[in-house]
Amino acid sequence: xxxxxxxxxxxxxxxxxxxxxxxxxxxxxxxxxxxxxxxxxxxxxxxxxxxxxxxxxxxxxxxxxxxxxxxxxxxxxxxxxxxxxxxxxxxxxxxxxxxxxxxxxxxxxxxxxxxxxxxxxxxxxxxxxxxxxxxxxxxxxxxxxxxxxxxxxxxxxxxxxxxxxxxxxxxxxxxxxxxxxxxxxxxxxxxxxxxxxxxxxxxxxxxxxxxxxxxxxxxxxxxxxxxxxxxxxxxxxxxxxxxxxxxxxxxxxxxxxxxxxxxxxxxxxxxxxxxxxxxxxxxxxxxxxxxxxxxxxxxxxxxxxxxxxxxxxxxxxxxxxxxxxxxxxxxxxxxxxxxxxxxxxxxxxxxxxxxxxxxxxxxxxxxxxxxxxxxxxxxxxxxxxxxxxxxxxxxxxxxxxxxxxxxxxxxxxxxxxxxxxxxxxxxxxxxxxxxxxxxxxxxxxxxxxxxxxxxxxxxxxxxxxxxxxxxxxxxxxxxx
Amino acid sequence: xxxxxxxxxxxxxxxxxxxxxxxxxxxxxxxxxxxxxxxxxxxxxxxxxxxxxxxxxxxxxxxxxxxxxxxxxxxxxxxxxxxxxxxxxxxxxxxxxxxxxxxxxxxxxxxxxxxxxxxxxxxxxxxxxxxxxxxxxxxxxxxxxxxxxxxxxxxxxxxxxxxxxxxxxxxxxxxxxxxxxxxxxxxxxxxxxxxxxxxxxxxxxxxxxxxxxxxxxxxxxxxxxxxxxxxxxxxxxxxxxxxxxxxxxxxxxxxxxxxxxxxxxxxxxxxxxxxxxxxxxxxxxxxxxxxxxxxxxxxxxxxxxxxxxxxxxxxxxxxxxxxxxxxxxxxxxxxxxxxxxx
Numbered sequence: 001x002x003x004x005x006x007x008x009x010x011x012x013x014x015x016x017x018x019x020x021x022x023x024x025x026x027x028x029x030x031x032x033x034x035x036x037x038x039x040x041x042x043x044x045x046x047x048x049x050x051x052x053x054x055x056x057x058x059x060x061x062x063x064x065x066x067x068x069x070x071x072x073x074x075x076x077x078x079x080x081x082x083x084x085x086x087x088x089x090x091x092x093x094x095x096x097x098x099x100x101x102x103x104x105x106x107x108x109x110x111x112x113x114x115x116x117x118x119x120x121x122x123x124x125x126x127x128x129x130x131x132x133x134x135x136x137x138x139x140x141x142x143x144x145x146x147x148x149x150x151x152x153x154x155x156x157x158x159x160x161x162x163x164x165x166x167x168x169x170x171x172x173x174x175x176x177x178x179x180x181x182x183x184x185x186x187x188x189x190x191x192x193x194x195x196x197x198x199x200x201x202x203x204x205x206x207x208x209x210x211x212x213x214x215x216x217x218x219x220x221x222x223x224x225x226x227x228x229x230x231x232x233x234x235x236x237x238x239x240x241x242x243x244x245x246x247x248x249x250x251x252x253x254x255x256x257x258x259x260x261x262x263x264x265x266x267x268x269x270x271x272x273x274x275x276x277x278x279x280x281x282x283x284x285x286x287x288x289x290x291x292x293x294x295x296x297x298x299x300x301x302x303x304x305x306x307x308x309x310x311x312x313x314x315x316x317x318x319x320x321x322x323x324x325x326x327x328x329x330x331x332x333x334x335x336x337x338x339x340x341x342x343x344x345x346x347x348x349x350x351x352x353x354x355x356x357x358x359x360x361x362x363x364x365x366x367x368x369x370x371x372x373x374x375x376x377x378x379x380x381x382x383x384x385x386x387x388x389x390x391x392x393x394x395x396x397x398x399x400x401x402x403x404x405x406x407x408x409x410x411x412x413x414x415x416x417x418x419x420x421x422x423x424x425x426x427x428x429x430x431x432x433x434x435x436x437x438x439x440x441x442x443x444x445x446x447x448x449x450x451x452x453x454x455x456x457x458x459x460x461x462x463x464x465x466x467x468x469x470x471x472x473x474x475x476x477x478x479x480x
Numbered sequence: 481x482x483x484x485x486x487x488x489x490x491x492x493x494x495x496x497x498x499x500x501x502x503x504x505x506x507x508x509x510x511x512x513x514x515x516x517x518x519x520x521x522x523x524x525x526x527x528x529x530x531x532x533x534x535x536x537x538x539x540x541x542x543x544x545x546x547x548x549x550x551x552x553x554x555x556x557x558x559x560x561x562x563x564x565x566x567x568x569x570x571x572x573x574x575x576x577x578x579x580x581x582x583x584x585x586x587x588x589x590x591x592x593x594x595x596x597x598x599x600x601x602x603x604x605x606x607x608x609x610x611x612x613x614x615x616x617x618x619x620x621x622x623x624x625x626x627x628x629x630x631x632x633x634x635x636x637x638x639x640x641x642x643x644x645x646x647x648x649x650x651x652x653x654x655x656x657x658x659x660x661x662x663x664x665x666x667x668x669x670x671x672x673x674x675x676x677x678x679x680x681x682x683x684x685x686x687x688x689x690x691x692x693x694x695x696x697x698x699x700x701x702x703x704x705x706x707x708x709x710x711x712x713x714x715x716x717x718x719x720x721x722x723x724x725x726x727x728x729x730x731x732x733x734x735x736x737x738x739x740x741x742x743x744x745x746x747x748x749x750x751x752x753x754x755x756x757x758x759x760x761x762x763x764x765x766x767x768x769x770x771x772x773x774x775x776x777x778x779x780x781x782x783x784x785x786x787x788x789x790x791x792x793x794x795x796x797x798x799x800x801x802x803x804x805x806x807x808x809x810x811x812x813x814x815x816x817x818x819x820x821x822x
Contacts, residue, residue: 255678
């Protein structure tokens with residue numbers, strides 16, 4: 001229970017995400033730990049929370065400067081002042097200061113390069129740490145796709161007999177990489193937590209349609225007769241707004257959400273959803289990051305997500321309280337074409353490469369293309385980057401390959417939408433894991449009863465009425 | 481509300497300008513022309529109300545006006561309000577905007593107030609960590625300092641701020657519905673704010689109109705806070721947001737040299753700027769500085785003639801006045817009009 005209290009006190013959450021608690025318990029017990037958790041599953045909490053239980057500093061070795069900066073800022077936002085990033089951004093003066101007072105920080109972030117410096121090593125050898133965290137630990141392995149040789153050089157540093165426990169974190173690792181992590185970091189019988197991709201409490205529905213109109217009426221009917229809270233993912237901002245409008249007119253407490261709204265408005269929608277003032281969010285894929293709502297019962301995809309990883313991440317927002325939840329994928333023939341259109345919209349095409357070349361010859365700034373609205377901003381950035389890096393023919397090949405990769409990802413997703421076998425087995429297999437058992441109401445192909453998973457929409461939640469400015473002011477500051 | 485504001489601006493600029501003048505005014509363009517228009521036609525209220533309005537939004541509204549037969553555009557590009565448009569303009573209520581003095585800073589005030597109220601609401605609920613409603617690091621740093629300065633840990637600040645907000649809102653002469661609108665853009669623990677779309681649909685108006693009503697409340701509230709000095713907390717939150725120096729930066733430099741006794745020709749030399757630019761600055765000074773004397777450039781008798789002509793011909797058009805009063809340069813005419821009748 002103590003862990004939950006610390007979680008609420010310093011981070012404002014009431015429950016752990018899958019895996020976090022097991023990892024934190026092992027870390028607190030002083031074991032060496034390897035934790036493989038997917039991105040956005042709250043890896044950093046695994047060392048942040050223990051930091052508040054230990055009396056000595058936690059050292060975090062992080063290979064990416066930008067990632068390090070993000071994590072430092074995140075901690076500062078949480079009100080932590082005793083945090084420092086020991087990296088090449090520091091001036092000589094700042095570095096001297098940080099090293100001098102190093103024992104007094106709670107979290108010390110540093111890079112493998114920095115750890116190779118003699119003054120840093122000397123300082124660290126003279127002080128006590130409670131934990132060493134190796135972030136993005138797959139970089140240690142020569143088998144890892146972004147291998148960092150500096151990690152090998154700091155290996156001996158971990159061989160000392162008196163070192164504190166080590167926590168190795170990564171989002172992805174194969175068996176070979178795991179072996180490398182164990183040996184390079186000299187881990188002692190580590191506790192290993194390997195995140196299970198399968199979420200047995202999320203039941204996988206799928207409905208096939210002949211045409212779009214059927215789909216639209218199915219959605220309205222389904223949302224009118226079943227209970228939320230739920231998220232309906234749409235492929236475009238405009239459609240998200242249209243659907244949300246239809247739902248509101250049908251008396252459903254819904255709101256649209258996409259990146260086109262201002263930051264405050266987006267936060268208001270999230271908070272209304274978390275506080276139970278809304279039953280449905282009709283969203284583009286911009287919705288979800290940082291949403292911590294445990295009781296989402298349904299996630300419906302109106303159109304095909306662009307990758308299986310996105311799909312897993314989006315349906316993974318359901319049922320975080322461990323209770324049954326339903327994910328329904330809606331598919332009609334040809335949906336993949338729309339998905340292709342949407343995902344390659346941010347990719348420059350061969351004609352854009354030629355046009356870029358043409359403008360350069362005429363001594364016109366290529367950004368003119370952007371001003372003319374010939375391609376999207378993201379597409380232009382991609383094009384501009386590669387045109388400065390590589391010869392034209394190479395860029396064309398590269399862009400072509402990028403498009404093919406995107407098509408391939410969509411095809412993988414399409415297979416899940418069309419399969420006649422177990423959807424769960426296919427999904428889990430995509431991430432290189434084996435499904436241990438099929439839960440009851442596993443998926444559309446194994447047999448599924450929606451009514452056994454979700455409740456009917458019995459009580460009609462009334463629209464929230466506005467109160468007078470005087471009462472609202474009271475609610476906000478002094479209580480009614 | 482947007483339509484009514486636009487009607488009022490078009491009425492004041494009637495026959496004198498193209499529709500674009502109203503667009504630049506609402507966006508708060510810092511050009512000599514727009515700033516002069518503000519003074520000449522008394523448009524202070526509307527300056528910079530909508531800094532992010534797109535030309536498309538503006539043009540669509542002008543198009544609507546033409547469809548309603550409120551407005552017509554002449555071949556010269558100037559517009560004029562038709563009889564129906566003038567009637568409609570007469571029927572619009574008086575608004576309490578003060579764009580000239582806040583120029584978008586009302587949003588900084590509200591960002592500070594939102595974060596303070598959100599922090600106090602969470603503090604009262606005993607929760608230390610939340611996602612701040614303002615992501616702006618400057619606003620966050622400002623609010624942190626404010627909360628510490630007012631020892632928010634004691635738990636007294638909520639009541640004090642409540643009292644001030646209640647008092648100022650009760651004092652200002654605006655509808656309860658508009659005050660309610662502002663309160664619903666605030667949020668706290670378990671009390672989410674409402675989005676512009678939600679508010680506009682509840683109020684049965686456009687998002688733009690809701691946003692304008694919101695700005696009007698803030699301008700009125702800020703003016704009450706600044707003029708009465710009886711709101712210590714709100715006064716602090718509004719600190720530094722009312723624009724004091726009414727001149728553009730460049731005009732400020734010219735003013736500095738002019739006050740030191742340098743002549744127009746000397747300033748042109750010293751600043752390596754065009755004479756017309758320095759003239760713009762002097763006109764701006766004539767408009768905004770009550771103590772600025774135009775005596776160095778025109779005689780009182782000449783000024784008198786111009787004022788008379790302007791009244792007789794019912795115009796502030798420089799070309800017409802240039803023809804009516806002989807021997808006056810455009811610079812002199814602009815100075816005289818900017819100064820206004822003494």
